[in-house]
Amino acid sequence: MKKMLIQGGNLLSGEVTIGGAKNSTVAIIPAAILAESKVVLDCVPHIKDVNSLLSILEDMSVSSIFEGDTVEIDPTHIISTPLPSGKIQSLRASYYFMGALLGRFGEAIVGLPGGDDIGPRPIDQHIKGFEALGATVTNNHGAIQIKAPHGLHGAKIYLDMASVGATINLLLAAVRAEGQTVIENAAREPEIVDIATFLNNMGAKIRGAGTDIIRIDGVEHLYGRNTHTIIPDRIEAGTYLSMAAAIGDGVNVKNIISEHMDAYLAKLEEMGVKMDVKEDSIFVYPSPDLKMVQVKTMPYPGFATDLQQPLTPLLLKAKGEGIVVDTLYPKRTRHVPELIRMGADIAIENDVIILHHTDKLQGAEVSADEIRGGACLMIAGLMANGVTTIDNASNILRGYDRVVDKLTGLGAIVKMVEE
Numbered sequence: 001m002k003k004m005l006i007q008g009g010n011l012l013s014g015e016v017t018i019g020g021a022k023n024s025t026v027a028i029i030p031a032a033i034l035a036e037s038k039v040v041l042d043c044v045p046h047i048k049d050v051n052s053l054l055s056i057l058e059d060m061s062v063s064s065i066f067e068g069d070t071v072e073i074d075p076t077h078i079i080s081t082p083l084p085s086g087k088i089q090s091l092r093a094s095y096y097f098m099g100a101l102l103g104r105f106g107e108a109i110v111g112l113p114g115g116d117d118i119g120p121r122p123i124d125q126h127i128k129g130f131e132a133l134g135a136t137v138t139n140n141h142g143a144i145q146i147k148a149p150h151g152l153h154g155a156k157i158y159l160d161m162a163s164v165g166a167t168i169n170l171l172l173a174a175v176r177a178e179g180q181t182v183i184e185n186a187a188r189e190p191e192i193v194d195i196a197t198f199l200n201n202m203g204a205k206i207r208g209a210g211t212d213i214i215r216i217d218g219v220e221h222l223y224g225r226n227t228h229t230i231i232p233d234r235i236e237a238g239t240y241l242s243m244a245a246a247i248g249d250g251v252n253v254k255n256i257i258s259e260h261m262d263a264y265l266a267k268l269e270e271m272g273v274k275m276d277v278k279e280d281s282i283f284v285y286p287s288p289d290l291k292m293v294q295v296k297t298m299p300y301p302g303f304a305t306d307l308q309q310p311l312t313p314l315l316l317k318a319k320g321e322g323i324v325v326d327t328l329y330p331k332r333t334r335h336v337p338e339l340i341r342m343g344a345d346i347a348i349e350n351d352v353i354i355l356h357h358t359d360k361l362q363g364a365e366v367s368a369d370e371i372r373g374g375a376c377l378m379i380a381g382l383m384a385n386g387v388t389t390i391d392n393a394s395n396i397l398r399g400y401d402r403v404v405d406k407l408t409g410l411g412a413i414v415k416m417v418e419e
């Protein structure tokens with residue numbers, strides 16, 4: 001585990017370039033094993049989750065080369081390998097090996113995934129979908145065994161909630177099923193469109209990604225043809241926008257698809273953050289007079305749960321009483337006691353986060369218990385007087401590309417040390 005040390009108080013300025021989306025990349029890497037030839041990805045973020053996935057691929061005799069921002073994956077010598085535990089638990093997206101192995105081999109043994117500890121994260125919809133496609137699913141002490149010895153067949157699957165993970169896992173299995181699969185109440189996140197684009201470029205037949213009905217006609221073969229460029233990470237972008245508004249003296253955030261961030265940008269505007277939204281970048285001006293707002297997270301295109309914590313330090317600068325309700329993960333509040341340690345006027349009542357204007361945060365020793373809680377503390381540390389030490393900072397590295405370099409480039413005084 002690592003510690004992040006931040007000397008707060010420096011105004012940030014200059015520019016920062018957003019990396020490829022974590023939540024696309026961590027699905028596309030497992031999806032690559034569906035190909036019968038090499039796959040090349042560009043704009044791959046340098047994050048821990050990517051390293052974990054490439055290491056899991058190695059265990060299946062799938063080699064990869066990560067150079068610059070490009071990853072080349074060669075799944076031509078893949079061996080069907082059980083993944084009951086170990087590295088699987090180090091991230092959430094390892095569950096995509098369920099759909100991908102099932103699509104490739106008609107069977108998969110994959111342990112229950114890890115990922116951010118943000119309250120209960122069941123996978124019942126994934127399992128319901130695999131069963132509808134003709135697989136049998138058993139849970140052997142946490143190792144999920146999925147078998148379809150007679151192959152998968154298309155099915156109509158209605159998801160009880162628009163789950164990102166279930167939508168993607170079912171796409172990965174259904175692209176190789178016989179006949180048509182229809183996913184109803186599918187999640188509509190931009191990352192799902194990215195994954196569908198990747199699969200379609202390999203020969204899959206997926207229509208409707210980005211809407212709540214996705215139709216997949218199964219195909220027999222998939223081949224990596226051209227380099228796939230991962231979309232920009234809208235959550236990383238939102239984190240730097242919040243940081244720029246909170247402690248910036250003019251910051252240009254580059255490589256943004258602003259249409260992916262409509263709900264978030266609307267909230268920043270409502271607060272009075274001054275921005276120039278350009279074709280693929282956003283310039284944030286110093287924004288001294290901020291208005292408090294209420295935030296309610298919703299599935300896309302609503303306000304993303306992954307951005308409620310990174311927005312919180314900025315909310316603390318606004319006047320009045322603010323409220324944050326996370327409808328996806330009501331217990332995603334582990335940053336709150338840490339912010340209190342830094343002097344923030346913030347509390348939790350019945351899973352509602354209530355906050356008031358806080359004149360000055362104080363540096364303190366705090367803990368990043370998950371990625372976005374860590375991002376929140378990182379911004380708070382940059383705003384605070386004195387030194388902030390963030391324990392368990394490896395969690396930040398699960399999702400933030402070259403974060404120390406990017407912050408240093410903006411003028412922050414920050415370093416990562418081994419605990």
Ligand SMILES: CC(=O)N[C@H]1[C@@H](OP(=O)(O)OP(=O)(O)OC[C@H]2O[C@@H](n3ccc(=O)[nH]c3=O)[C@H](O)[C@@H]2O)O[C@H](CO)[C@@H](O)[C@@H]1O
Nearest residue numbers: 023092093120121122123124125126161163164165166328
């Ligand atoms: C790797 C990845 O892409 N992670 C993202 C993904 O997580 P993840 O795919 O795990 O999140 P889901 O979209 O599946 O979860 C949405 C909601 O549905 C519930 N649910 C989900 C599946 C299921 O079978 N049963 C069930 O009850 C969850 O508890 C949650 O309340 O989407 C989340 C919601 O946008 C983001 O916070 C995560 O960053």
Ligand SMILES: C=C(OP(=O)(O)O)C(=O)O
Nearest residue numbers: 092093115116306371372
């Ligand atoms: C919750 C998140 O990630 P994961 O699903 O990978 O744990 C996140 O990126 O905020």
